[in-house]
Amino acid sequence: MRKTALALARAAHAGPALAVTVLSCLLGVAADLSPSQVAMVTSAVLAGQLSVGWSNDLRDRARDAAVGRSDKPLANGEVGVSTVRAACALAVAATVALSLLCGVLAGAVHLLCVASAWTYNLWLKGTLASWLPYAVSFGGLPVFVELVVGSLPPVEVVVGGALLGVAAHLLNVVPDLAQDAATGIRGLPHRLGARTSVVVAVGLLVTVTGLLLATDTVSGRLDGPVVVVVGATVAVLAVLALVGSGRVPFLAAIGIAFTDVMTLVAR
Incomplete structure (x- = not known):
């Protein structure tokens, strides 16, 4: 059992x-x-x-x-x-x-x-x-x-969630690209390839960060120091994702996704 x-x-x-x-x-x-x-x-x-x-x-x-x-x-x-x-x-x-x-x-x-x-x-x-x-x-x-x-969530939360979902799709499929290709699966990540999928995912995740931080700064939901820390963290992770090798890009992208989620739920 x-x-x-x-x-x-x-x-x-x-x-x-x-x-x-x-x-x-x-x-x-x-x-x-x-x-x-x-x-x-x-x-x-x-x-x-x-x-x-x-x-x-x-x-x-x-x-x-x-x-x-x-x-x-x-x-x-x-x-x-x-x-x-x-x-x-x-x-x-x-x-x-x-x-x-x-x-x-x-x-x-x-x-x-x-x-x-x-x-x-x-x-x-x-x-x-x-x-x-x-x-x-x-x-x-x-x-x-x-x-x-x-009630309904703010538009930026819905858009941010959608972009997070697409990024999650790209990152989730990357480890399985070879097995999927061997059985004829040709979704978006397979056509982009592993490296491009990670780069696109990072771009989407950074966009989510910028969207949330911009709206939270205007509304006063987040203090300036918090915005700086979150922005700096994501910037460092984005650089690692773009220039790193091996598993570093994938793990850095996951780190950005985690940061975005925490920013999303802490609003």
């Missing part, structure tokens, strides 16, 4: 799923949701992320097996297809129920975000539009959270 549970967690892309779930929780706290509302939002997002991860590995299991992906539980036989399908179906049902408990309009937005992510798994992963579901889903996440209390 424990081995099956661990295999299911890996098949659900536990790392990215946890990251998005924690982000939704932080957004809920920043939006002054009540503890029960934060719990509902977090649970809905977790269920949605599980469904996205499991559907992704179900869809890709033949390709993963073809290139010998030992890290993929479905491809290496650690967990059965029927088990993952059942778990995915339960996650979908939970996503619908938990989303609607957050409110009909808010729930509909979250279900749109999850459906967008599914379109990546089912159709858009190998196309030039592979970035689009990430933009829609990440841009829609703060809208979902804010609608729980009947």
Whole structure:
């Protein structure tokens, strides 16, 4: 049972799923949701992320097996297809129920975000539009959270979330470019190549930083010293991402993304 549970967690892309779930929780706290509302939002997002991860590995299991992906539980036989399908179906049902408990309009937005992510798994992963579901889903996440209390996030937060999503897509795919190419996947990162994908991701992330810092400075939400520290940190990481070698560019870009997320939720 424990081995099956661990295999299911890996098949659900536990790392990215946890990251998005924690982000939704932080957004809920920043939006002054009540503890029960934060719990509902977090649970809905977790269920949605599980469904996205499991559907992704179900869809890709033949390709993963073809290139010998030992890290993929479905491809290496650690967990059965029927088990993952059942778990995915339960996650979908939970996503619908938990989303609607957050409110009909808010729930509909979250279900749109999850459906967008599914379109990546089912159709858009190998196309030039592979970035689009990430933009829609990440841009829609703060809208979902804010609608729980009947408000809407500032435009820069939605735009920043969308740009963060596209950057996350580029950075997430870079480590798998070779395996994907071997099985005919030709999404945007594959056409750009590893180096260009990182450069474009850094550009998007720096744009998010500039957008958030500019609006926060004008509104007075952030003090001058904080703006300077955040800006300087991102500038250093951006230089490392552009001139570094090996894993340094990738890790530096992840550092910028983390800084942007913290700036986003601390507003």
